[in-house]
Amino acid sequence: MEKPHADLTREKILSSAFCEIHRKGFQAASLADILEATGLTKGALYYHFPTKQALGLAVVDEVVRTRLEERIFAPVRGAQRPLDRLVEVIEGIARESDAQGVALGCPLNNLMQEMSPLDEAFKERLSAILETWREVVRSALARAQARGEARDDFDCGAAALFIVAAFEGCIGVAKNMQSVEAFRSCMRQLANFVVTLKADRS
Amino acid sequence: MEKPHADLTREKILSSAFCEIHRKGFQAASLADILEATGLTKGALYYHFPTKQALGLAVVDEVVRTRLEERIFAPVRGAQRPLDRLVEVIEGIARESDAQGVALGCPLNNLMQEMSPLDEAFKERLSAILETWREVVRSALARAQARGEARDDFDCGAAALFIVAAFEGCIGVAKNMQSVEAFRSCMRQLANFVVTLKADRS
DNA sequence: CCCATTACATACCACTTGGTATGTTCTGTC
């Protein structure tokens, strides 16, 4: 028989840690604050996670990755018209974002900027997620090219990397400006760029 | 008579603080480490700066801003052919960057991601620099349009914001991947985008 | 030469941090 109660507290800690890390970053995230939000204590934390780093890595693997998988990767993967779907996803993210979401930024980008130069384990996990993202976009572009939906005079890998980079860049500057409007404008430009990759149907 | 010695130690602290903040971020930057690198002590620090935040803001205003001003803003401002110069600057940054520079990322972007949601004063100073950057690019695009160097079917403000965002995005992902090659590839894509803004000379 | 101000150095403080060691309760098993 499994023990649902233990797993539940583990997920409560994970969820609270994600929030705290999203707000303050990993280093500035206080274990005391994370626990206070759950009503638990350090005994619970260190029973489920051996160290703060392990907690952070678990947040990356089980929360950050999952969120991106559901919201971005999955929708693009199974698209019949990959290029159009790519544009839809970009515009969808822009449309659904609110002031708070813009102010906090992308959890993946936040952690990359903070932890990549400091911690090798973080860098590898985050880099893996980024690479899947890039691969999802690259594959979409390649399929679009194969279907004649996209032009075939550009390198899919390089274009995919740029699209992901610009995506995170838009979130980044909008986070600083704390302007939903700026975010949407910026994402619209990115969508326009993707549209320029479409094949001219003459 | 001015006192060059005092100003010199002030700049030594500022320079060391910039390095430390560039490496570890503002919050994780230790005043003890900053001082150790200079051979000075806390007495010197708190004589010149009332608080750690003031030191950080001074770093932003006097180091980060100056660097960007010299390396990016100034070259673009006085260009006869703004669009070409913009591409040159982008390619120049890509060409001259080394492994260490890529791994550390853009100081402005690092601080924006870390401090914007946490500290209003930081957010305002950083936002001002970002706005200057955007305005420099916007003005360049507008002049390019006026001279017929660029097409005139796009919004200069929106395009400028996107260019700056993509610029920071490229640095951001390259920082995580810790790959100079990926950075150059990404920046080349950005340069290509800027080229698409050129007027078709038929 | 005296003296006040500048420009630091030294010593110290309250506080928070991640981490640990120990105690306690709950749960399932025989």
Added chain:
DNA sequence: GACAGAACATACCAAGTGGTATGTAATGGG
């Protein structure tokens, strides 16, 4: 219902943090 391990809670600790109070050497003016 005794017993064992899981699943926590409580109390505590060394280390590091930003900040301060005080001491001191250099400097320049009268």
